[in-house]
Amino acid sequence: MSLVVGEIVLNRELVSQHFLMHVKLPVSWATPQPGQFVMVRVRDRRDILLRRPLSIYAFDRDETGLVIELLYRIAGKGTFALSRQKAGEHLEILGPLGHGFDIFPEMKKIVLLAGGIGVVPLAFLASHYMKLPTGDHLEIIGYIGAKSAGHLVGVDKLKEVCTEVKISTDDGSRDYHGFVTELLADDIESFIDGDSIIYACGPSPMMRRLAEVLKACLDAGKGKPIPCQISVEERMACGVGACLGCVIHVKAIGDKTQYKRVCQDGPIFDIRDIIWR
């Protein structure tokens, strides 16, 4: 992990309020793993002191350095300031941070469940799986949902790296009409064979509903528990485990529970360890 100054190569609005950014980093920057994130800050904005966490969408390395891709939604002051930056301007980048997703090369089906901007770490993960020696034999199925067709981002990227992509919109303006968790729930029995793993990232209600779908499947005695890892989003201040601003409550051994720092112990957790608020 290192704190560096990166040069913006591209910062383009893809759909309303959602931007794709490419940032060039020095060659010394560590190679990121899928699920890891960076803390980003616009250098000359003294009114925005805290860096903001953003997942890594993709990266490309050559002998001159590394270009990371970020995909972000304007949520408030920090991401709005990012959206105003132009190619050639500079950002402070701390990373790569956190623990990435566990990789299971022996699995046959990789299932991705993305809610909105949650597509970011999952697209990186899918491209990582695709490049494995076993990648040719993998079935990678992406489920992606958004409020409406106009809010969908990352579908083209998912199509590049998935065998199949299934889309839902809350208002029915594209493909399945309803929540993406229900689209997945319709297919869940095809993933209980012990050869599948689900990875998810999205808003908290989506993740909570996914936990219910998995539990219902198990309670109904349908096959083995499907392994499931999720990327958790919490507000972060330091990003490196020092401030305890990002702790969540998780299950521990037996009936015990414990607090974990999303930035350092996560952001990837087993869905069955989460204690939902």
Ligand SMILES: Cc1cc2nc3c(=O)[nH]c(=O)nc-3n(C[C@H](O)[C@H](O)[C@H](O)COP(=O)(O)OP(=O)(O)OC[C@H]3O[C@@H](n4cnc5c(N)ncnc54)[C@H](O)[C@@H]3O)c2cc1C
């Ligand atoms: C590990 C991690 C990876 C992330 N990856 C991405 C990504 O790839 N793309 C992307 O667009 N966003 C991502 N986020 C969310 C992003 O960090 C927040 O949207 C951003 O920090 C908001 O900052 P702001 O100054 O624009 O808004 P603020 O003014 O700080 O907040 C605006 C609103 O967003 C809410 N908010 C702030 N931070 C978070 C958060 N971490 N999770 C949920 N709600 C939040 C606030 O409660 C408030 O309602 C990620 C968050 C984490 C923890």
Ligand code: FES
């Ligand atoms: S953000 Fe400071 S401990 Fe996680």
